[in-house]
Each structure stands twice: as structure tokens, then as C-alpha cells.
Amino acid sequence: MAEHVLVFGVGYDIPQRMRATGAAGDVVTSVMCWPEHLEKLDDSEEHARVIVLPPDAPDSEWLALARAVHAMHPVTRVGSFYDDCRPQAALVAKELGLETHSPEVVELIRNKHAMRRRLAETGVEATASAVVDSVEALKEFAAEHGCPCVVKPVDGAASKGVSVLRAPEEAESAFLRARGSGAGSEVTVEEFLAGDQYSVEAFSEKGEHVVLAITRKYSDPVSLVELGHVLPAALEPARRVAIENHVIGTLNALEVEFGPTHTEIILTPAGPRVIETHLRTGGDEIWNMVTDATGVDMIECQLRQVLGETVLPGVHAALADRERPTRCEAIWFAGAPSSGTLVEVTGADADLPAGVTLTVLGKPGTQLSGLQNSFSRLARARAHADTAQKAVELARQAIAGLDFIARHPADQAEVL
Numbered sequence: 001m002a003e004h005v006l007v008f009g010v011g012y013d014i015p016q017r018m019r020a021t022g023a024a025g026d027v028v029t030s031v032m033c034w035p036e037h038l039e040k041l042d043d044s045e046e047h048a049r050v051i052v053l054p055p056d057a058p059d060s061e062w063l064a065l066a067r068a069v070h071a072m073h074p075v076t077r078v079g080s081f082y083d084d085c086r087p088q089a090a091l092v093a094k095e096l097g098l099e100t101h102s103p104e105v106v107e108l109i110r111n112k113h114a115m116r117r118r119l120a121e122t123g124v125e126a127t128a129s130a131v132v133d134s135v136e137a138l139k140e141f142a143a144e145h146g147c148p149c150v151v152k153p154v155d156g157a158a159s160k161g162v163s164v165l166r167a168p169e170e171a172e173s174a175f176l177r178a179r180g181s182g183a184g185s186e187v188t189v190e191e192f193l194a195g196d197q198y199s200v201e202a203f204s205e206k207g208e209h210v211v212l213a214i215t216r217k218y219s220d221p222v223s224l225v226e227l228g229h230v231l232p233a234a235l236e237p238a239r240r241v242a243i244e245n246h247v248i249g250t251l252n253a254l255e256v257e258f259g260p261t262h263t264e265i266i267l268t269p270a271g272p273r274v275i276e277t278h279l280r281t282g283g284d285e286i287w288n289m290v291t292d293a294t295g296v297d298m299i300e301c302q303l304r305q306v307l308g309e310t311v312l313p314g315v316h317a318a319l320a321d322r323e324r325p326t327r328c329e330a331i332w333f334a335g336a337p338s339s340g341t342l343v344e345v346t347g348a349d350a351d352l353p354a355g356v357t358l359t360v361l362g363k364p365g366t367q368l369s370g371l372q373n374s375f376s377r378l379a380r381a382r383a384h385a386d387t388a389q390k391a392v393e394l395a396r397q398a399i400a401g402l403d404f405i406a407r408h409p410a411d412q413a414e415v416l
Contacts, residue, residue: 002025003026003028003077003307003308004048004073004076005027005028005030005076005079005306006032007032008086008088009032009033009081009084009086010033010037010081010084011031011081014079014081015031015043015046015047016043017300018303021304027307028073029047030051030073030075031049031050032062032069032088033051034054035054048073051065053065059088059091062091062092066092066096067095067096070096076098077098078093078096078098078306080101081302086106087107090102091103101256101259101279104255105254105255106279109256109277111155112188112190113129113130113131113154115254115274116129119274124249124250124253127193127273128141128145129188129191131187132187133186135171135175138189142168142189147168148164149164149165149189149191149192150162150165150189150190150191150192150224151174151178151187151188152178152187153178153179153188154187154188161178161373162177162223163178163222163224164222193266193268194269195266195267196266197217197264197265198265198267199217199262199286200213200214200243200261201213201231201260201281201286201290202251202261202263203261203296203301203312204256204258204260204261206258207257208312209247209248210315211247212296212319213231213232213290213294214231214240214243215229215286215289216229217229220371223370223372225373225377226333227335228332228392228395230329230392231293231328231388232293232328234388234389243267243272246265246274250277251263258305259302259305260280260281261277261279262277262280262281262282262286281299284333284374284380286331289330289382292327292384293327293329294319295318295324327385328384328390329383329384330382330384330385330388330392330394332380332395332399333378333380334404336372336377337368338369339370341365342363342364342366342404343407345379345405348360348402353383355384358379358381358398358399359380360379360402361377361378361379362404368406378404381396381398382395383395
């Protein structure tokens with residue numbers, strides 16, 4: 001029987017890879033998405049249908065259209081591969097009696113305050129957090145728990161709207177930054193967690209969680225936008241075990257049953273503490289870095305699991321392969337000047353050492369306003385080496401060789 005997969009939101013190349021898993025016609029895909037996703041559908045003509053709804057469409061409309069698709073062409077699987085449209089995917093799957101993450105699990109992970117509440121209730125960790133509806137409420141939290149504290153949208157992503165509140169007089173700008181990241185965004189504030197940053201890339205099946213890699217993260221101290229990653233992180237065995245156990249406890253508490261997860265943590269003096277977790281692979285090329293470092297293709301595992309295959313035995317086998325050479329992967333990003341219009345990026349054509357690739361992200365004409373979120377970074381460099389330190393050094397050196405020329409209102413060019 002042919003599979004009909006209803007994909008929600010951005011699928012990138014996953015639908016193509018699904019359709020290529022068997023003979024022609026064995027896997028058919030349809031898409032329900034937002035208008036902004038259309039430009040990322042390179043294979044739009046290969047889908048059975050593409051249904052586009054506005055971001056503010058009510059759940060009832062998503063359900064009605066999904067039922068209509070199912071009536072014409074029975075849906076056998078639901079695929080949701082990124083944060084966008086995941087709540088709608090969960091509702092539709094529940095309505096059609098198909099397997100994906102439940103609406104309850106999706107909400108726990110989407111809502112950062114709800115996640116913190118669940119982790120506290122289950123004894124995993126207790127990090128002070130609150131949803132605030134005014135600048136005064138934000139100041140009250142800061143007065144009770146102290147500065148610095150972190151202010152962010154309740155359901156944000158890509159570091160949009162995130163800031164560190166270091167003094168009460170910054171409360172208004174921090175609140176407005178978080179509130180302005182999206183229409184009607186709720187604002188949450190959390191105690192500041194001090195320590196080195198890591199992310200944990202894991203894969204789950206039937207409630208079993210396997211940690212694939214721990215990634216060391218480097219972020220801008222002001223905006224908290226990520227500037228670099230390296231994996232596997234150089235960690236003492238005891239710290240590695242503590243991080244792995246804490247993340248597994250977190251996934252159990254949040255009742256994650258399957259699929260990839262990307263969990264961001266801080267290793268504080270009191271032990272690991274969660275920043276947030278996601279029901280997807282990590283961004284910033286981390287999924288590709290995991291494949292190159294471990295031999296486990298998280299995307300391939302995810303799409304095959306969606307199609308009903310059992311994948312953890314293969315994951316265990318890849319991780320146990322002692323003949324695979326040690327390889328560390330790193331990526332580093334260039335920030336952005338605080339103002340002006342990007343005119344040119346120079347230095348990108350320089351010769352690079354073996355194992356290093358450089359990609360310019362900023363296009364001429366881009367309006368610059370500093371490092372606001374992950375999408376405001378202007379270049380990235382990837383490198384691999386036999387040690388984490390060497391991989392990071394190579395990536396940073398490639399970025400350091402770039403110059404960004406920006407034009408300011410007075411028509412004066414500035415090299416930064």
C-alpha cells in the first residue's frame with residue numbers, strides 16, 4: 001500500500017528523500033503550510049497538493065481542510081519537521097488517528113514557561129520563571145530574583161526577541177523587544193543561568209532516548225545569538241554523563257516518545273540546567289555536523305521513522321563502530337555591523353585550508369542593525385579536524401579573513 005504523507009510547514013528536502021525511499025508512487029506527499037513557506041518548496045510540482053493557509057487561520061480551518069484531503073486521498077502518515085505548523089500537525093494527526101507528537105507534548109515544548117513548570121513538577125530541575133504582561137511585572141520579577149535575568153518570547157525561536165536584563169532601567173526595552181518579536185507574543189522571564197553552553201543532539205524511539213552528540217556552543221553575550229558550535233564537545237567523562245542523564249530526564253518528563261531532539265543547556269556550578277528543547281534537529285548545520293562526526297544521519301532516521309521503520313538499532317550500530325576515525329566538526333558565524341547598508345563582502349575568495357568551507361550569507365543591499373537574531377548573521381565557516389580546539393580555530397580564522405563594507409546615510413563607506 002502506498003504511503004500518503006501530509007507534511008506541515010517547511011520540509012526542506014525531506015519530502016523528496018521520502019519519495020525516493022521506494023519505487024515510484026510508493027510514497028506520495030501533500031503539504032499544508034503558510035505563504036512564507038512557498039519559496040522554500042523547491043519540489044512543489046512533485047507534491048500531490050499544496051494547501052496554503054495564513055498564519056492566523058483558526059485550528060478549525062486546518063482540521064476541515066485536512067479532513068477534506070483525507071476524504072479524497074487517505075492520509076497514512078503526518079510529517080512535521082520544523083517548529084512552524086507543528087501545533088496544527090499535532091491536532092490533525094489526533095483527528096485522523098495517526099501518530100505524531102501529541103498536542104500536549106507540542107505545547108509543553110513550545111511554551112517555555114510550561115516546560116519549566118513541568119520540569120519543576122517532575123523534580124528534574126527548578127529554574128525561576130514567569131510569564132509577564134507588563135514592564136512593571138518584569139521589574140517585580142527582577143527585584144525578587146535579581147539581575148541579570150533573561151527575557152524572551154514564550155514561543156520564540158532563532159534567538160528572536162531575546163535579551164539579558166542587567167538592570168531595572170532596561171526592563172522596558174527588554175519587554176518591548178520580546179513582545180515585538182511576533183504579533184501578540186507573550187513574554188517570559190527566567191533567572192539567568194551562568195556557565196558554559198551546550199546543546200545535546202538526541203534521537204528517540206518508543207520512549208528510548210539515545211544521545212548522539214554534545215555540542216559546545218558560543219553565543220553573543222548581549223543578544224545571546226549563537227556565534228559558533230563544535231562537536232563533540234571536549235568534556236570530562238563525569239560532566240558528559242551528567243549532561244546526558246539530565247537531558248534524558250528532561251525528555252522523559254516532557255513525555256517525548258520519538259524523533260530527533262535538540263536540547264540547549266547551561267552547565268552551571270550546580271550542574272546542567274535546561275534553556276529549552278525542540279522536537280527537531282539543531283539548526284546552524286548541526287544535523288550535518290552530527291552526520292559527519294558520528295555517521296548517524298538524523299534526517300534519514302527521522303523520515304524513515306515517520307514512514308513506520310524502526311531506526312534505533314541502526315543508530316546504535318553506527319555509534320558502536322570503533323573503526324570510524326575521530327572527527328570533530330565546528331562552525332563559526334560572522335556578526336553584523338550595527339547600522340548601514342551592506343555594500344560588499346571581501347575576503348571570501350581567499351584560499352582556505354583543507355577541510356574548511358566558507359559561505360557568505362549577507363547580500364548587498366541588506367539593511368544592517370547589529371546581531372538581532374540568527375538570520376542577521378552575515379557569513380559562516382565550517383571546519384573539521386581531529387580535535388575540537390583545532391576545528392574551532394580553523395572556522396574562526398576563515399571568518400576573521402572577511403571584511404564587511406557598509407554604506408551609511410552620509411554616503412560614507414566604512415570597513416568593519
